[in-house]
Amino acid sequence: MKTVGVVGCGLMGSGIAQVSAMAGLTTWVREVDQPTLDKGLGRIRKFLDDGVAKGKVTAESRDETLGRLKGTTELQDFATCDLVIEAVVESMDAKRQVFSTLDRIVPASTVLASNTSSLSITEIASTASRPERVLGLHFFNPVPLMKLVEVIRALPTSDAAFDAARGFVERLGKTAVVAKDTPGFVVNRLLVPYLLDAVRIYESGVASKEDIDNGMKLGCGYPMGPLTLLDFVGLDTTYSIANIMFEEFKLPQYAAPPLLKRMVLAGYLGRKSGRGFYDYSMT
Numbered sequence: 001m002k003t004v005g006v007v008g009c010g011l012m013g014s015g016i017a018q019v020s021a022m023a024g025l026t027t028w029v030r031e032v033d034q035p036t037l038d039k040g041l042g043r044i045r046k047f048l049d050d051g052v053a054k055g056k057v058t059a060e061s062r063d064e065t066l067g068r069l070k071g072t073t074e075l076q077d078f079a080t081c082d083l084v085i086e087a088v089v090e091s092m093d094a095k096r097q098v099f100s101t102l103d104r105i106v107p108a109s110t111v112l113a114s115n116t117s118s119l120s121i122t123e124i125a126s127t128a129s130r131p132e133r134v135l136g137l138h139f140f141n142p143v144p145l146m147k148l149v150e151v152i153r154a155l156p157t158s159d160a161a162f163d164a165a166r167g168f169v170e171r172l173g174k175t176a177v178v179a180k181d182t183p184g185f186v187v188n189r190l191l192v193p194y195l196l197d198a199v200r201i202y203e204s205g206v207a208s209k210e211d212i213d214n215g216m217k218l219g220c221g222y223p224m225g226p227l228t229l230l231d232f233v234g235l236d237t238t239y240s241i242a243n244i245m246f247e248e249f250k251l252p253q254y255a256a257p258p259l260l261k262r263m264v265l266a267g268y269l270g271r272k273s274g275r276g277f278y279d280y281s282m283t
Helices: 013-020 035-054 059-068 092-106 122-124 161-173 187-203 209-220 225-232 234-247 257-267
Strands: 003-007 025-029 068-070 082-088 111-114 134-139 150-151 175-180
Touching: 003 013, 013 025, 013 035, 013 068, 013 134, 025 035, 035 059, 035 068, 059 068, 082 092, 082 122, 092 111, 092 122, 092 175, 111 161, 122 134, 122 175, 134 161, 150 225, 175 209, 187 209, 187 225, 187 257, 209 225, 225 234, 234 257
Parallel strands: 003 025, 003 082, 025 068, 082 111, 111 134, 150 175
Antiparallel strands: 134 150
16 A cells, blocks of 8 residues: 545544555545645644654654645545545535545545444445445544544455555554444444433533543543543534434434533534533633
8 A cells, every 4th residue: 555545634634644644655635625625734734843842753754744745625636546535524425425426536446435433334335336445444533642443344345445444554553443334333332322421410410510520530540521522522523423323223322412412503512612511712
């Protein structure tokens, strides 16, 4: 594998593009327009510059990484990629459209992967003429720091595509967890009910948000409490994943609490909006 493409240069896409380029791979990253692309590439440069300032990244490594990154607004530039990872909005229609377009552009040998956290890889693959080359690669935020990647095998995924994708994950220096194609895979299947229960406890008045978070940090050794984590992940993202999982399993632990729905409707999405369970407007 020599060349990787990343569709989307948002928070997740820029992180994936960065670690790919840091692993020595020529990496194309595409956004819908130049200003959005420039913002994503700027995020990568800032992360690397901060690493240099802290002594965690050499200036030479930073420059080499940036030299391997190629920004574009055209999917056609992915025609030479050995692997393309889609990291667009968590919408089945949007993802199917990307895969349908890529299917007409990339060679038959190219592996196509989705970074979805909850949607069906098999359904995404159904839009491609070569569904055996499609699988899931679910990275975690922040991508450069998180060591885990879930590798999701859809029903049609071939051994060759799976082996290539897992080899890519290992080349990045990350650990692969293999999961079947079910909503939430491994991590969100376990994590989302925990987060929703934290909202229910807060909503029912059992404890304050600070005490809920401190209880899990100091009592269970978690690096951050569930409500802080919800703000970090994004309340809208968790709400969307919960709805997808509830639709699939019809189990009460996946049902979004009323408070979570109201906060999303109010635009209280967490860190990215400046307000969630906590106020970030002054940070």
